[in-house]
Amino acid sequence: MNNKIKVLFTACALLAFGCSCDNKPKDNGADYTISPEAGTSYKSGDEVKVKVSLPADTKPDSIVYMLDALKLGVAKDSAGISIKTDTIPLGIKVITAKVYAGGKDQEVTTNIILLAAKAPELLTYKVEKVFPHDTSAYTEGLQYADGVLYESTGEPGHSTIRKVDLQTGKVLMQTKLGAQYFGEGLSVVGDKVIQLTYREKVGFVYDKNTLKLLSTFTNNVGVEGWGMCFDGKKLYTDDSTNRIFFLDKDTYKQTGFIDVYDDKAKVDSVNELEYINGKLYANVYQKDDILVIDPKTGAVLQKVDLKDIYPMAGRPQDRDWGNNVLNGIAYDAATKRLFVTGKKWPHLYQIKLTPAP
Structure with a gap:
Protein backbone atom coordinates (compact mmCIF):
# COMPACT_ATOMS: atom_id res chain seq x y z
CA MET A 1 0.00 0.00 0.00
CA ASN A 2 1.27 3.52 -0.87
CA ASN A 3 2.63 5.34 2.24
CA LYS A 4 0.45 8.42 1.64
CA ILE A 5 -2.63 6.22 1.44
CA LYS A 6 -1.54 4.47 4.64
CA VAL A 7 -1.27 7.78 6.49
CA LEU A 8 -4.65 8.93 5.20
CA PHE A 9 -6.27 5.61 6.13
CA THR A 10 -4.78 5.71 9.64
CA ALA A 11 -5.94 9.27 10.21
CA CYS A 12 -9.47 8.42 9.09
CA ALA A 13 -9.56 5.34 11.28
CA LEU A 14 -8.44 7.31 14.35
CA LEU A 15 -10.99 10.02 13.63
CA ALA A 16 -13.78 7.44 13.28
CA PHE A 17 -12.74 5.69 16.50
CA GLY A 18 -12.68 8.95 18.42
CA CYS A 19 -16.14 9.92 17.23
CA SER A 20 -17.64 6.58 18.19
CA CYS A 21 -16.50 6.73 21.82
CA ASP A 22 -17.49 10.20 23.08
CA ASN A 23 -21.26 9.70 23.52
CA LYS A 24 -21.85 12.53 21.02
CA PRO A 25 -24.14 12.48 17.95
CA LYS A 26 -22.88 11.61 14.50
CA ASP A 27 -23.94 15.01 13.19
CA ASN A 28 -22.12 18.10 14.48
CA GLY A 29 -25.35 19.99 15.21
CA ALA A 30 -26.81 20.26 18.68
CA ASP A 31 -24.59 19.17 21.58
CA TYR A 32 -26.43 16.06 22.72
CA THR A 33 -25.07 13.59 25.27
CA ILE A 34 -26.43 10.30 26.62
CA SER A 35 -26.08 8.42 29.87
CA PRO A 36 -25.05 5.98 31.25
CA GLU A 37 -21.39 6.48 30.43
CA ALA A 38 -19.98 4.06 27.85
CA GLY A 39 -18.57 0.89 29.41
CA SER A 44 -28.58 -9.00 34.87
CA GLY A 45 -31.84 -7.89 36.48
CA ASP A 46 -30.62 -4.36 37.17
CA GLU A 47 -32.67 -1.48 35.83
CA VAL A 48 -30.73 0.70 33.38
CA LYS A 49 -31.89 4.30 33.22
CA VAL A 50 -31.11 5.96 29.89
CA LYS A 51 -31.32 9.72 29.46
CA VAL A 52 -30.43 12.11 26.65
CA SER A 53 -29.24 15.57 27.67
CA LEU A 54 -30.15 18.38 25.26
CA PRO A 55 -29.28 22.08 25.10
CA ALA A 56 -31.73 24.26 27.03
CA ASP A 57 -33.18 25.76 23.85
CA THR A 58 -33.85 22.39 22.19
CA LYS A 59 -37.30 20.79 22.44
CA PRO A 60 -37.45 17.33 20.87
CA ASP A 61 -40.42 16.21 18.80
CA SER A 62 -39.60 12.63 19.78
CA ILE A 63 -36.72 10.41 20.85
CA VAL A 64 -36.53 6.80 19.61
CA TYR A 65 -34.52 4.41 21.80
CA MET A 66 -32.82 1.24 20.53
CA LEU A 67 -30.93 -1.57 22.25
CA ASP A 68 -28.67 -3.09 19.61
CA ALA A 69 -31.17 -3.62 16.75
CA LEU A 70 -34.24 -3.80 19.03
CA LYS A 71 -36.56 -0.79 19.28
CA LEU A 72 -37.28 -0.09 22.94
CA GLY A 73 -39.77 2.75 22.66
CA VAL A 74 -40.47 6.36 21.78
CA ALA A 75 -40.46 9.33 24.18
CA LYS A 76 -41.81 12.81 23.63
CA ASP A 77 -39.31 14.50 25.92
CA SER A 78 -35.84 13.99 27.36
CA ALA A 79 -36.98 12.43 30.63
CA GLY A 80 -35.44 9.14 29.50
CA ILE A 81 -36.45 5.49 29.74
CA SER A 82 -35.66 2.46 31.88
CA ILE A 83 -34.43 -0.85 30.45
CA LYS A 84 -35.24 -4.12 32.17
CA THR A 85 -32.32 -6.53 31.81
CA ASP A 86 -33.51 -9.79 33.37
CA THR A 87 -34.10 -11.55 30.04
CA ILE A 88 -31.42 -9.86 27.90
CA PRO A 89 -28.40 -11.92 26.76
CA LEU A 90 -25.21 -10.82 28.49
CA GLY A 91 -22.34 -8.83 27.06
CA ILE A 92 -21.75 -5.45 25.44
CA LYS A 93 -25.04 -3.77 24.54
CA VAL A 94 -25.22 -0.68 22.34
CA ILE A 95 -27.86 1.87 23.30
CA THR A 96 -28.90 4.36 20.63
CA ALA A 97 -31.18 7.38 20.95
CA LYS A 98 -32.41 9.01 17.74
CA VAL A 99 -33.52 12.55 18.45
CA TYR A 100 -36.02 14.28 16.17
CA ALA A 101 -36.08 18.07 16.66
CA GLY A 102 -36.55 21.08 14.41
CA GLY A 103 -37.06 18.98 11.31
CA LYS A 104 -33.76 17.16 11.80
CA ASP A 105 -32.78 13.86 13.31
CA GLN A 106 -29.54 12.96 15.04
CA GLU A 107 -28.25 9.86 16.83
CA VAL A 108 -26.31 9.60 20.04
CA THR A 109 -24.99 6.29 21.35
CA THR A 110 -23.45 4.65 24.38
CA ASN A 111 -22.90 1.09 25.57
CA ILE A 112 -23.15 -0.99 28.72
CA ILE A 113 -21.69 -4.32 29.80
CA LEU A 114 -24.29 -6.72 31.16
CA LEU A 115 -22.89 -9.30 33.59
CA ALA A 116 -24.41 -12.38 35.23
CA ALA A 117 -26.74 -11.61 38.13
CA LYS A 118 -24.67 -13.51 40.68
CA ALA A 119 -21.51 -15.52 41.11
CA PRO A 120 -21.67 -19.08 39.77
CA GLU A 121 -22.63 -21.79 42.23
CA LEU A 122 -19.57 -23.84 43.08
CA LEU A 123 -19.81 -27.59 42.52
CA THR A 124 -17.68 -30.45 43.64
CA TYR A 125 -17.23 -33.86 42.03
CA LYS A 126 -16.91 -37.52 42.89
CA VAL A 127 -15.21 -40.04 40.62
CA GLU A 128 -17.57 -42.99 40.27
CA LYS A 129 -15.62 -45.05 37.76
CA VAL A 130 -12.44 -44.90 35.70
CA PHE A 131 -12.17 -46.18 32.13
CA PRO A 132 -9.09 -46.51 29.89
CA HIS A 133 -8.43 -43.83 27.27
CA ASP A 134 -6.10 -43.87 24.26
CA THR A 135 -2.99 -41.84 25.13
CA SER A 136 -2.44 -41.03 21.46
CA ALA A 137 -5.86 -39.32 21.26
CA TYR A 138 -5.52 -35.53 21.35
CA THR A 139 -9.17 -35.20 22.35
CA GLU A 140 -11.05 -32.26 20.85
CA GLY A 141 -14.65 -33.48 20.77
CA LEU A 142 -16.47 -36.19 22.71
CA GLN A 143 -20.03 -37.51 22.72
CA TYR A 144 -21.72 -40.66 24.02
CA ALA A 145 -24.42 -42.10 21.71
CA ASP A 146 -25.70 -45.55 20.78
CA GLY A 147 -23.62 -47.19 23.51
CA VAL A 148 -20.27 -45.91 22.22
CA LEU A 149 -18.12 -42.80 22.44
CA TYR A 150 -17.77 -40.64 19.35
CA GLU A 151 -14.43 -38.87 19.58
CA SER A 152 -12.69 -36.25 17.45
CA THR A 153 -8.93 -35.99 17.76
CA GLY A 154 -6.62 -33.19 16.67
CA GLU A 155 -3.06 -32.48 15.57
CA PRO A 156 -2.07 -32.31 11.87
CA GLY A 157 -1.37 -35.74 10.45
CA HIS A 158 -3.02 -37.47 13.41
CA SER A 159 -6.55 -36.07 13.33
CA THR A 160 -9.40 -38.59 13.26
CA ILE A 161 -13.05 -39.12 13.91
CA ARG A 162 -13.66 -42.41 15.68
CA LYS A 163 -15.99 -44.67 17.58
CA VAL A 164 -14.55 -45.90 20.87
CA ASP A 165 -15.57 -48.69 23.21
CA LEU A 166 -16.22 -47.12 26.60
CA GLN A 167 -15.19 -50.15 28.65
CA THR A 168 -11.86 -50.84 26.95
CA GLY A 169 -10.95 -47.51 25.35
CA LYS A 170 -10.24 -49.33 22.09
CA VAL A 171 -11.02 -47.76 18.73
CA LEU A 172 -13.88 -49.61 17.05
CA MET A 173 -13.90 -47.61 13.83
CA GLN A 174 -12.21 -44.45 12.60
CA THR A 175 -11.73 -42.16 9.63
CA LYS A 176 -8.51 -40.22 9.31
CA LEU A 177 -8.49 -36.61 8.22
CA GLY A 178 -6.09 -35.34 5.58
CA ALA A 179 -2.67 -34.30 6.87
CA GLN A 180 -3.54 -30.63 6.35
CA TYR A 181 -6.48 -30.76 8.79
CA PHE A 182 -6.61 -30.36 12.55
CA GLY A 183 -9.75 -32.04 13.91
CA GLU A 184 -11.87 -30.18 16.47
CA GLY A 185 -15.36 -30.49 18.01
CA LEU A 186 -18.02 -32.94 16.85
CA SER A 187 -21.71 -33.62 17.29
CA VAL A 188 -24.07 -36.44 16.36
CA VAL A 189 -27.07 -35.03 14.49
CA GLY A 190 -29.60 -37.66 13.46
CA ASP A 191 -27.87 -40.20 11.22
CA LYS A 192 -24.83 -37.94 10.70
CA VAL A 193 -21.79 -36.79 12.64
CA ILE A 194 -20.58 -33.21 12.14
CA GLN A 195 -16.92 -32.35 12.77
CA LEU A 196 -15.15 -28.98 12.80
CA THR A 197 -11.55 -28.18 11.95
CA PHE A 217 -19.03 -27.33 4.17
CA THR A 218 -17.34 -23.96 4.61
CA ASN A 219 -17.22 -22.87 8.24
CA ASN A 220 -16.66 -19.13 8.46
CA VAL A 221 -18.39 -18.78 11.82
CA GLY A 222 -15.97 -17.38 14.41
CA VAL A 223 -12.22 -16.90 14.28
CA GLU A 224 -11.48 -20.64 14.72
CA GLY A 225 -13.31 -23.94 15.04
CA TRP A 226 -13.33 -25.32 18.61
CA GLY A 227 -16.17 -27.10 20.42
CA MET A 228 -19.56 -28.30 19.20
CA CYS A 229 -22.77 -29.78 20.61
CA PHE A 230 -26.44 -30.22 19.65
CA ASP A 231 -29.64 -29.61 21.61
CA GLY A 232 -31.96 -31.49 19.27
CA LYS A 233 -32.83 -28.38 17.27
CA LYS A 234 -29.68 -26.35 16.70
CA LEU A 235 -25.91 -26.72 16.90
CA TYR A 236 -23.68 -24.73 19.24
CA THR A 237 -20.05 -23.94 18.41
CA ASP A 238 -17.32 -21.76 19.88
CA ASP A 239 -14.11 -20.23 18.58
CA SER A 240 -11.51 -19.48 21.34
CA THR A 241 -13.31 -16.36 22.61
CA ASN A 242 -16.25 -16.05 25.03
CA ARG A 243 -18.78 -16.36 22.20
CA ILE A 244 -20.96 -19.41 21.54
CA PHE A 245 -22.63 -19.45 18.13
CA TYR A 261 -20.00 -13.92 31.29
CA ASP A 262 -19.91 -14.54 35.00
CA ASP A 263 -20.72 -11.83 37.56
CA LYS A 264 -17.35 -10.11 37.08
CA ALA A 265 -16.23 -10.34 33.45
CA LYS A 266 -16.35 -12.27 30.21
CA VAL A 267 -15.00 -15.83 30.22
CA ASP A 268 -12.70 -16.47 27.26
CA SER A 269 -11.40 -19.77 25.81
CA VAL A 270 -14.71 -21.60 26.12
CA ASN A 271 -13.89 -24.93 24.48
CA GLU A 272 -15.41 -28.43 24.40
CA LEU A 273 -19.21 -28.33 24.65
CA GLU A 274 -21.95 -30.70 25.80
CA TYR A 275 -25.70 -30.06 26.04
CA ILE A 276 -27.13 -31.60 29.22
CA ASN A 277 -30.68 -31.13 30.52
CA GLY A 278 -31.19 -27.71 28.99
CA LYS A 279 -27.78 -26.30 29.90
CA LEU A 280 -24.43 -25.99 28.14
CA TYR A 281 -21.44 -27.63 29.81
CA ALA A 282 -18.06 -26.29 28.67
CA ASN A 283 -14.48 -26.64 29.75
CA VAL A 284 -12.16 -23.63 29.68
CA TYR A 285 -9.06 -24.33 27.60
CA GLN A 286 -5.87 -24.84 29.64
CA LYS A 287 -7.83 -24.61 32.88
CA ASP A 288 -9.38 -27.32 35.02
CA ASP A 289 -12.81 -25.69 35.14
CA ILE A 290 -16.05 -26.94 33.69
CA LEU A 291 -18.77 -24.30 33.43
CA VAL A 292 -22.53 -24.74 33.34
CA ASP A 308 -7.15 -32.97 41.12
CA ILE A 309 -9.03 -35.49 38.99
CA TYR A 310 -5.74 -36.59 37.35
CA PRO A 311 -3.14 -35.64 40.00
CA MET A 312 0.05 -34.10 38.65
CA ALA A 313 2.11 -36.29 40.98
CA GLY A 314 0.85 -39.38 39.16
CA ARG A 315 1.53 -38.13 35.63
CA PRO A 316 4.58 -39.21 33.61
CA GLN A 317 7.09 -36.36 33.63
CA ASP A 318 8.03 -36.69 29.95
CA ARG A 319 4.64 -35.47 28.68
CA ASP A 320 3.63 -31.95 27.63
CA TRP A 321 1.07 -31.37 30.40
CA GLY A 322 0.75 -27.69 29.57
CA ASN A 323 -0.79 -28.78 26.27
CA ASN A 324 -2.34 -32.14 27.16
CA VAL A 325 -5.03 -30.57 29.29
CA LEU A 326 -8.58 -31.35 30.39
CA ASN A 327 -10.75 -31.50 27.28
CA GLY A 328 -13.69 -33.79 26.65
CA ILE A 329 -17.21 -33.91 28.12
CA ALA A 330 -19.79 -36.58 27.27
CA TYR A 331 -23.16 -37.49 28.78
CA ASP A 332 -25.19 -40.68 28.70
CA ALA A 333 -28.75 -39.36 29.01
CA ALA A 334 -30.25 -42.83 29.53
CA THR A 335 -28.21 -43.59 32.66
CA LYS A 336 -27.33 -40.00 33.61
CA ARG A 337 -23.61 -40.73 33.50
CA LEU A 338 -21.19 -37.83 32.97
CA PHE A 339 -17.75 -38.51 31.49
CA VAL A 340 -14.67 -36.29 31.26
CA THR A 341 -11.15 -36.80 29.94
CA GLY A 342 -8.19 -34.85 28.58
CA LYS A 343 -5.86 -34.66 25.63
CA LYS A 344 -3.73 -37.83 25.58
CA TRP A 345 -4.87 -38.76 29.08
CA PRO A 346 -4.75 -42.47 29.94
CA HIS A 347 -8.09 -42.31 31.73
CA LEU A 348 -11.69 -41.29 31.09
CA TYR A 349 -13.56 -40.53 34.31
CA GLN A 350 -17.22 -41.05 35.15
CA ILE A 351 -18.06 -38.33 37.66
CA LYS A 352 -20.99 -37.05 39.66
CA LEU A 353 -21.42 -33.34 40.37
CA THR A 354 -22.94 -32.00 43.58
CA PRO A 355 -23.07 -28.58 45.27
CA ALA A 356 -19.85 -27.76 47.12
CA PRO A 357 -20.10 -27.78 50.93
Missing part, protein backbone atom coordinates in the same frame (compact mmCIF):
# COMPACT_ATOMS: atom_id res chain seq x y z
CA THR A 40 -20.68 1.01 32.58
CA SER A 41 -21.30 -2.47 34.01
CA TYR A 42 -24.63 -3.77 35.24
CA LYS A 43 -25.81 -7.11 36.64
CA TYR A 198 -9.29 -25.75 13.79
CA ARG A 199 -8.18 -23.05 11.33
CA GLU A 200 -8.92 -24.65 7.98
CA LYS A 201 -12.49 -23.23 7.80
CA VAL A 202 -13.84 -26.62 6.72
CA GLY A 203 -16.49 -28.78 8.36
CA PHE A 204 -17.04 -32.49 7.66
CA VAL A 205 -20.28 -34.48 7.54
CA TYR A 206 -20.03 -38.25 8.10
CA ASP A 207 -22.42 -41.17 8.06
CA LYS A 208 -22.97 -41.97 11.74
CA ASN A 209 -22.89 -45.74 11.28
CA THR A 210 -19.88 -46.09 8.99
CA LEU A 211 -18.01 -42.78 9.54
CA LYS A 212 -17.81 -42.48 5.78
CA LEU A 213 -17.32 -38.88 4.67
CA LEU A 214 -20.52 -37.65 3.00
CA SER A 215 -19.80 -33.99 2.37
CA THR A 216 -17.95 -30.89 3.50
CA PHE A 246 -25.92 -21.05 17.08
CA LEU A 247 -25.88 -22.93 13.76
CA ASP A 248 -28.69 -24.33 11.65
CA LYS A 249 -28.45 -28.13 11.89
CA ASP A 250 -28.94 -28.60 8.14
CA THR A 251 -27.13 -25.66 6.53
CA TYR A 252 -24.49 -25.03 9.25
CA LYS A 253 -25.09 -21.29 8.87
CA GLN A 254 -25.10 -18.98 11.88
CA THR A 255 -28.51 -18.14 13.34
CA GLY A 256 -27.47 -16.33 16.53
CA PHE A 257 -25.03 -16.28 19.44
CA ILE A 258 -24.54 -15.69 23.15
CA ASP A 259 -21.52 -14.29 24.99
CA VAL A 260 -20.34 -16.05 28.14
CA ILE A 293 -23.92 -22.01 31.07
CA ASP A 294 -27.43 -20.69 30.43
CA PRO A 295 -27.89 -21.16 26.65
CA LYS A 296 -30.31 -18.22 26.47
CA THR A 297 -28.27 -15.53 28.19
CA GLY A 298 -24.67 -16.79 28.37
CA ALA A 299 -24.59 -16.54 32.18
CA VAL A 300 -22.25 -18.91 34.00
CA LEU A 301 -24.60 -20.61 36.45
CA GLN A 302 -22.26 -23.16 38.02
CA LYS A 303 -18.57 -24.06 38.02
CA VAL A 304 -16.56 -27.09 39.08
CA ASP A 305 -12.78 -27.28 39.47
CA LEU A 306 -11.39 -30.66 38.34
CA LYS A 307 -7.71 -29.88 38.97
